Amino acid sequence: MINSSAPPQIEPFFFGSVGRRLYGAYHLPAEPARDCGLLICNPIGQEYVRSHRACLNLAQRAAQAGFAALRFDYSGAGDSAGDDVEANLDVWKDDIRCAMDELCDRSGVGAVCLAGLRFGASLAAAVASERRDVAGLVLWDPVVDGAAYLEQVTVQHQETIWRFLDQPKQQARAPRPRELLGFPIGDRLYDEIAAVDLLAARRPYTGATLIVESHTGEAAERLRDHLQGLGARVRHQHVPSFTIWAEDVDKGLVPGPVIQGIIAWLDEVQP
Amino acid sequence: MTEAMMEEVLVFGEARSLIGVVTRPAHPAPDDEAPAVIMLNAGLTHRIGPNRIYVKIARALAACGLTVLRMDLAGVGDSAPRAEHLPIEQGVLADVRAAMDALAQAHGCRRFVLAGHCSGAYVSLLGAGEEPRVAAAVLINPQGGGAEWAEFDRQRKVANFYTNYYGSSALVSRERWRKLLSGKADYRSIVSNVVRGVIWGRISALLFRARAALERRTAPEAESESSDRQRIRGLLRAIEARGAPLLFIHTKGSTGHEYLHMLAGDQIDRLCAAGMARVTIISGADHLFNLLVSQEQLVEAIRMWAQELVLQPQV
Numbered sequence: 281m282i283n284s285s286a287p288p289q290i291e292p293f294f295f296g297s298v299g300r301r302l303y304g305a306y307h308l309p310a311e312p313a314r315d316c317g318l319l320i321c322n323p324i325g326q327e328y329v330r331s332h333r334a335c336l337n338l339a340q341r342a343a344q345a346g347f348a349a350l351r352f353d354y355s356g357a358g359d360s361a362g363d364d365v366e367a368n369l370d371v372w373k374d375d376i377r378c379a380m381d382e383l384c385d386r387s388g389v390g391a392v393c394l395a396g397l398r399f400g401a402s403l404a405a406a407v408a409s410e411r412r413d414v415a416g417l418v419l420w421d422p423v424v425d426g427a428a429y430l431e432q433v434t435v436q437h438q439e440t441i442w443r444f445l446d447q448p449k450q451q452a453r454a455p456r457p458r459e460l461l462g463f464p465i466g467d468r469l470y471d472e473i474a475a476v477d478l479l480a481a482r483r484p485y486t487g488a489t490l491i492v493e494s495h496t497g498e499a500a501e502r503l504r505d506h507l508q509g510l511g512a513r514v515r516h517q518h519v520p521s522f523t524i525w526a527e528d529v530d531k532g533l534v535p536g537p538v539i540q541g542i543i544a545w546l547d548e549v550q551p
Numbered sequence: 552m553t554e555a556m557m558e559e560v561l562v563f564g565e566a567r568s569l570i571g572v573v574t575r576p577a578h579p580a581p582d583d584e585a586p587a588v589i590m591l592n593a594g595l596t597h598r599i600g601p602n603r604i605y606v607k608i609a610r611a612l613a614a615c616g617l618t619v620l621r622m623d624l625a626g627v628g629d630s631a632p633r634a635e636h637l638p639i640e641q642g643v644l645a646d647v648r649a650a651m652d653a654l655a656q657a658h659g660c661r662r663f664v665l666a667g668h669c670s671g672a673y674v675s676l677l678g679a680g681e682e683p684r685v686a687a688a689v690l691i692n693p694q695g696g697g698a699e700w701a702e703f704d705r706q707r708k709v710a711n712f713y714t715n716y717y718g719s720s721a722l723v724s725r726e727r728w729r730k731l732l733s734g735k736a737d738y739r740s741i742v743s744n745v746v747r748g749v750i751w752g753r754i755s756a757l758l759f760r761a762r763a764a765l766e767r768r769t770a771p772e773a774e775s776e777s778s779d780r781q782r783i784r785g786l787l788r789a790i791e792a793r794g795a796p797l798l799f800i801h802t803k804g805s806t807g808h809e810y811l812h813m814l815a816g817d818q819i820d821r822l823c824a825a826g827m828a829r830v831t832i833i834s835g836a837d838h839l840f841n842l843l844v845s846q847e848q849l850v851e852a853i854r855m856w857a858q859e860l861v862l863q864p865q866v
Contacts, residue, residue, distance in 0.1 A: 290570070290629055290631075292560045292562065292570050292629060293560055294558065294559065294560060301558065303560075303572070305629055326602070329596060329597075329599070329601070329602070329603070332596075332597045332628065333595070333597075336628075336629065357603070358599050358603070358606075359558070359572045359598070359599060359606065361558070364603065437841075440837070440841055441715070441837070441841070441842070442711065442715035443708050443709075443711055443715075458843075459842070459843045461602075461841060462601070462602030462603075462839065462840070462841045462842075462843075462846075463602065463603070464843055529594060529595050529596045530594040530595050530596075532595050
């Protein structure tokens with residue numbers, strides 16, 4: 281049953297180890313609370329900045345539906361400690377594990393669903409495949425092919441420079457960029473993202489999985505087929521909506537139908 | 552974050568619905584007399600700022616010994632929308648005052664520097680003009696003007712895009728030359744982009760500027776600008792009377808700089824001459840500071856200004 285009362289309160293806090301403090305925003309669940317929490321895994325770089333409002337709204341709606349929800353910033357991102365130039369996938373996956381534990385400790389839930397948007401979905405899929413306490417996995421417009429993702433962001437970066445600078449310095453395109461859409465990208469992170477291929481995963485998470493896609497693309501269908509072929513319980517929903525991670529923040533957009541679809545699925549798999 | 556710095560969450564406001572993060576130097580503890588910096592949202596971007604630049608600024612300033620709060624105004628980022636209905640200016644001023652009260656209570660801060668990008672720059676100016684506890688303000692790429700200025704800005708960006716696209720990428724692309732010479736290019740689209748996007752865009756910009764200059768000369772208090780002009784000039788007069796220093800940072804060629812100059816260029820020049828204001832222009836940067844080198848320049852400009860500010864006993 282989904283409760284439609286006003287958005288519950290947010291409790292912001294820092295958690296994690298002394299050397300790696302992470303910013304978290306805990307959304308208290310409406311009563312009756314469920315014995316399952318929702319951990320939201322943000323996109324990375326510029327896509328995170330643009331998606332903040334959508335992730336906040338997802339957490340609020342989940343909390344209204346009785347799920348204790350936690351949003352958090354990866355190391356070197358958002359309000360969390362660290363420089364973005366130091367980021368790498370091992371650290372970010374560790375951050376997700378740490379946030380899962382924090383959510384369980386804080387709320388007392390016995391299980392956690394992971395919901396990741398864009399590259400956050402790729403990270404959530406990797407962590408879910410390694411843990412036994414994941415009760416469900418939401419892959420919201422996941423980055424299936426890391427190399428293609430980097431290529432796409434590189435083009436967007438170039439177009440942004442062309443659009444907004446009167447006289448950009450002429451730069452020959454380097455084999456690999458040092459920065460993408462306002463954020464640095466080191467060699468290690470670049471290589472790690474480029475190597476991400478969800479279709480190559482041999483031991484993926486096989487529990488209840490929702491792939492929600494707000495724009496048409498073959499990658500999500502191939503991912504569904506791949507995961508189903510390996511025994512995962514997958515539902516694939518195409519909910520036409522704007523690509524929130526590519527929109528101007530100041531438009532204040534929230535993809536309501538996509539979020540509604542995610543909450544309805546969570547309600548179904550964790551009644 | 553280095554160990555010499557601490558970050559903590561601040562939840563404040565009457566309804567405890569406003570959220571921010573405070574960055575403070577750990578060693579040595581901040582000077583009681585030094586002002587605390589409050590960073591205000593750039594539009595709807597949450598408190599980390601465009602490209603996380605507020606986090607970088609906050610940590611750089613904390614390294615200089617300042618306490619810095621980056622906050623979300625009501626209805627932005629993690630802060631809840633306000634329950635009562637207030638006009639926008641009254642609402643943001645109430646939030647800024649609540650932030651000052653919270654910093655005073657938590658850390659004993661008595662004076663403040665307001666800083667913000669884009670709309671946050673305007674809120675900083677507003678706060679500096681209206682609130683006596685504000686000792687100084689940093690205005691980063693303030694934007695302004697009505698629909699005509701927004702259209703002028705849009706046309707400039709379209710013209711920039713096609714100029715840069717055809718002037719750099721397409722010209723050196725073997726593939727594009729091959730398509731052009733083999734008759735496979737979309738000639739209609741190219742002509743449209745160059746004529747409408749670049750040539751007409753540039754002509755429109757020239758006409759817009761000429762019209763704006765003419766209107767200024769013939770009717771300095773033109774209806775479309777009068778409210779903005781009077782408001783900005785009034786705020787600057789109030790700030791000047793209190794002797795609160797201002798730092799204006801503009802990216803080179805920004806529309807906001809042009810607009811502000813048109814409204815109050817003479818006043819700002821006078822403040823600069825009196826040593827009460829500084830105008831820093833950053834070249835090769837866009838409105839949001841998307842390039843890392845421009846982010847570094849921005850942080851450094853603010854850090855240097857803040858160091859001078861902290862050293863001045865009267866501020």
